Structures are given as structure tokens and as C-alpha cells.
Amino acid sequence: MRQIYSIVQCLLIGTVLTALVVPLGYLYAEHANRAATDRLRDSADAMATPLSHAMTNGDAAAVDRLLVEFAAAQRLEVSVRWPDGRVRGSAVDTDGHARAFTASTWEGGVPEGQLVERPLPPVGGRLSVEAPLSVDGAGSGVLLLRQSATELRSRILTVWITLGLLLPFGVALCALPTLVLRRRTLRDLDRIGDTVRALADGEFHARTAEHCEGDALKELAAEVNRLAAVIQSMMEDRRSFLADVAHQLRNPMVALRLRLENLGPHLPDTAAERHERLLADVDRLDRTLTEMLEHARSHPADRSTQVVEVCGLVEECVRGWASVAEQRAIRMTLEMPRHAWGLTRPGAVEQALNVLLDNALKYSPEGGVVEIAITVAGPRLRIRVRDEGPGLPDSEREAALERGWTRGPFPSTGIGLSIAVKLIESAGGRLELRSGEGRGLSALLHLVGALPGDEGDEEPGRSAAVSASGPGMA
Numbered sequence: 001m002r003q004i005y006s007i008v009q010c011l012l013i014g015t016v017l018t019a020l021v022v023p024l025g026y027l028y029a030e031h032a033n034r035a036a037t038d039r040l041r042d043s044a045d046a047m048a049t050p051l052s053h054a055m056t057n058g059d060a061a062a063v064d065r066l067l068v069e070f071a072a073a074q075r076l077e078v079s080v081r082w083p084d085g086r087v088r089g090s091a092v093d094t095d096g097h098a099r100a101f102t103a104s105t106w107e108g109g110v111p112e113g114q115l116v117e118r119p120l121p122p123v124g125g126r127l128s129v130e131a132p133l134s135v136d137g138a139g140s141g142v143l144l145l146r147q148s149a150t151e152l153r154s155r156i157l158t159v160w161i162t163l164g165l166l167l168p169f170g171v172a173l174c175a176l177p178t179l180v181l182r183r184r185t186l187r188d189l190d191r192i193g194d195t196v197r198a199l200a201d202g203e204f205h206a207r208t209a210e211h212c213e214g215d216a217l218k219e220l221a222a223e224v225n226r227l228a229a230v231i232q233s234m235m236e237d238r239r240s241f242l243a244d245v246a247h248q249l250r251n252p253m254v255a256l257r258l259r260l261e262n263l264g265p266h267l268p269d270t271a272a273e274r275h276e277r278l279l280a281d282v283d284r285l286d287r288t289l290t291e292m293l294e295h296a297r298s299h300p301a302d303r304s305t306q307v308v309e310v311c312g313l314v315e316e317c318v319r320g321w322a323s324v325a326e327q328r329a330i331r332m333t334l335e336m337p338r339h340a341w342g343l344t345r346p347g348a349v350e351q352a353l354n355v356l357l358d359n360a361l362k363y364s365p366e367g368g369v370v371e372i373a374i375t376v377a378g379p380r381l382r383i384r385v386r387d388e389g390p391g392l393p394d395s396e397r398e399a400a401l402e403r404g405w406t407r408g409p410f411p412s413t414g415i416g417l418s419i420a421v422k423l424i425e426s427a428g429g430r431l432e433l434r435s436g437e438g439r440g441l442s443a444l445l446h447l448v449g450a451l452p453g454d455e456g457d458e459e460p461g462r463s464a465a466v467s468a469s470g471p472g473m474a
Contacts, residue, residue, distance in 0.1 A: 006179060013178075014171045021163050021170075029119035029156045036127055036152050043074055044131035044145045051080060051143060055135045064088060064100040072098035077146040079103065083135050120156055121149035181213065188212040192224055204232035257282050305427050307450040310342045310349060310381060311374060317353045318372055321361060329366050336374035342381045342447040344427040349383070349445070352420035352431065356385040356443045359416065363389030364440075376449060383445040391441045397433040420445075 067090035133141035198206035
């Protein structure tokens with residue numbers, strides 16, 4: 001696009017210069033024609049007086065002498081028509097000598113200034129001028145001067161060729177400062193654009209140089225830097241606030257749970273259910289606080305990745321949710337290869353998988369099955385979590401990944417899946433929701449595979465089953 005802009009700019013400059021050069025060349029040609037014609041007319045006027053006297057006296061020899069002298073001096077072809085119709089002329093021959101001759105016909109009648117209407121005289125063309133000669137008592141004669149237009153044509157062509165050769169240099173001289181200024185301006189705009197993109201990617205420390213071309217760009221760069229400073233300050237204040245919130249809430253929450261747990265043995269059996277609910281509420285509050293902090297802290301700039309062994313992480317997460325599945329008599333199955341390596345952020349897979357397992361166990365009916373499977377296909381690695389819950393219609397699956405979306409009878413902050421999406425996408429992966437096989441919902445975590453997994457090495461020893469009786473290896 002920039003090259004097209006430069007070409008169009010040069011074409012416009014060339015068009016403007018051409019519009020100036022063409023009239024200039026035409027004006028020069030017209031001026032040269034008129035000047036040559038005027039010089040020829042002045043010569044005719046200067047010669048008309050002595051020729052008139054000689055013709056009035058009837059001195060033909062004097063007329064011939066004047067014709068020869070004038071033709072030799074001016075290098076012209078001179079012709080005179082006497083009142084009685086006789087025609088005498090003189091011209092310079094190839095040897096450079098002028099001679100007089102008698103012409104049988106008169107070759108005059110060419111209007112004065114005939115070549116002025118043509119900017120460039122034709123090849124072999126001549127300039128012609130006639131002047132009347134007054135002969136007393138015998139009428140009037142005519143003087144005709146002719147001159148070759150070859151020299152005039154050469155001068156005009158030389159000037160035109162010079163102007164034509166100067167045209168590209170003029171375009172270059174006019175376009176060069178503009179192109180240099182445009183290049184500097186685009187360089188400054190690219191630098192400002194890089195800074196804005198860095199800010200959009202979460203690099204709030206990015207700044208752009210303010211020594212730009214032109215006051216407008218300098219002001220724009222200063223405003224971008226000012227905006228970046230404000231954003232960086234706001235983000236630092238937010239992180240500091242979140243750290244303070246975490247510090248202020250975590251300790252009382254841990255203390256509250258300890259007190260509730262210590263209170264349990266002293267409660268009657270009839271209050272056991274309420275006691276369990278209180279503990280569950282405290283746990284839910286703790287998870288909600290953790291999710292909110294992760295959601296606030298996750299931003300595009302935090303993209304440090306590492307190679308992890310996914311199978312071990314997934315198995316550990318599944319074992320962590322075994323007690324929850326046991327309380328609801330839900331069986332959890334795990335299928336995976338012997339090893340599978342993936343490229344991800346530290347803690348991203350565990351956080352996202354915990355969100356998916358929480359939702360799967362929450363919406364699965366008692367006695368249901370939650371299936372977890374790891375598959376490797378070329379450079380991609382996939383973790384699938386499928387439940388037997390009510391599922392989601394097609395129209396709600398995309399919305400479920402947005403922040404604040406809630407559904408169903410269970411209390412929810414609506415940010416769990418959005419956190420999982422941010423975590424997985426920050427490492428180059430993606431989260432996808434699909435309809436389950438027959439019923440329920442399948443959540444797929446697509447990761448970037450770091451090393452080829454052993455897809456064909458699935459063994460019974462790597463399939464785990466977790467049921468109401470507790471976790472156990474098949």
C-alpha cells in the first residue's frame with residue numbers, strides 16, 4: 001500500500017511538472033518563430049528602400065548587385081518582381097558564393113508569419129517574408145526573402161529535449177523531500193503503533209520515543225506515553241489492592257475454617273448437616289476468592305510457558321476431586337497414554353481442569369459418570385471432560401465462556417470458565433464446549449504438544465476409576 005502511495009505521488013508530481021513544461025516549451029517555440037520572422041521582416045524593410053530607388057531609375061544592374069550583396073551578407077534567398085512581371089533573384093550556391101538569376105515564375109504569395117502557428121517548423125521548411133517595393137510611375141514591385149528553418153528547428157528541438165530530460169530530475173527533486181518526510185512520518189507512526197500494540201498485549205511499561213517528525217506526531221507520542229503511564233499506574237494499584245485483599249481475607253478465612261472444624265466434635269448429630277454446609281460455604285468462598293484473583297491477575301503479557309507432563313497433572317487433579325465425587329456417588333474415569341507433554345503456563349492446566357471438574361461434578365446426577373480422557377494427535381494435545389448433566393444448547397455454549405454467565409440452580413460467580421479460557425489461550429491453546437455423546441456436555445482443552453506422546457502405549461495401568469468407594473487404580 002505504501003509503494004502504491006509513492007507511485008501515485010510521483011505520478012501526480014510528474015503530471016503537474018508536465019503541465020508546466022509543455023506550455024513552456026510551446027511558448028519558447030512560438031517566441032523563437034516570431035523572433036526569426038521579425039528579424040527577416042526587418043531585413044526586408046532595410047532592403048526595400050535601395051531596391052525601390054534602383055527600380056525607379058530602371059537600373060537592372062544595380063538591382064542585381066543589391067540582390068547579390070544582400071544574399072551573400074544575410075545568407076538568404078532574395079527575389080524581386082518588377083512591375084512588368086520580370087523576376088530576378090539571388091541565392092548562395094554550394095560554394096558559398098551568391099549569384100543572380102532570372103526566374104520564370106514568381107514563388108511568392110506566402111502569408112507572413114505562416115510558421116508561427118506551428119511550434120516546430122517542418123523538415124526542410126523555410127521562413128518567408130514579402131515587402132512591397134514602390135516604383136514611381138511604373139506601379140509597384142515585390143521583395144521576397146526566404147530563409148531555411150533548419151537551424152530554428154534544431155534550436156527548438158534542443159530546448160524541448162532539454163526540458164524533457166529535466167522533467168524526471170524535477171520529479172525526483174520534488175518527490176525526494178516528500179518521500180523522506182513521509183518515510184520519517186511512517187517510521188514514527190509505526191513506532192507509536194508498536195507501543196499501542198504492546199499496551200494492548202499487557203506490556204504496560206512500553207513507551208515510545210517523543211522525538212518525532214512534526215509537532216502533531218510529537219504531541220501524539222507524548223499523549224500515548226501519558227496514557228501508558230496512567231494505565232501502568234492503575235494496573236500496579238490494582239495488583240497492590242488485590243494483594244492486600246488476599247492478605248486481609250485469607251488469614252481470617254483460614255482461621256474461620258479452623259474454628260468451624262474444631263467446633264464439629266462439640267455439635268450434636270442433628271447439627272452435623274448444617275456444619276457441613278458451613279464448611280462447604282467457606283470452601284466455596286475461598287474458591288471464589290481464588291478465581292477472582294486469578295481472573296484479575298491474568299493478562300496477555302503473562303505468557304511465560306514451559307513444557308509439562310500433562311498426564312501427571314491431570315491424574316493429580318482427578319484424585320483431588322475424588323472426595324467430592326464420592327460424596328455424590330459419582331464415578332470418575334480417566335484414560336490417558338503413558339506420557340503426554342504439553343506447552344503451557346505454570347498452573348494453567350490445573351486451574352482450568354479444576355474449573356471443568358467442578359462444573360462436571362456439580363451438574364452430573366448422583367450415580368453418574370464423569371469421563372476424563374487425554375489424547376495426542378500430532379502437534380496438538382487434547383484433554384476431554386464429559387459429564388452426564390443436562391448439557392447446554394448450541395446457542396449458549398459460546399456465551400458460557402464469557403465472564404458473568406450463569407445457569408442452573410447452583411450458586412455461581414460466572415467467572416470460572418472465563419478464567420479457564422484466559423489461562424489456556426495465554427499459552428496458545430483454546431477451550432471448546434461440545435454436546436456430549438447422547439447427553440451431558442463435553443469440555444475440550446486443546447493444548448500445544450511439546451513432545452510426541454505415546455498414543456499407542458495406552459495400558460490398563462494408566463486407566464483410573466474413582467467411585468463412591470474411593471479412588472483406586474484399575
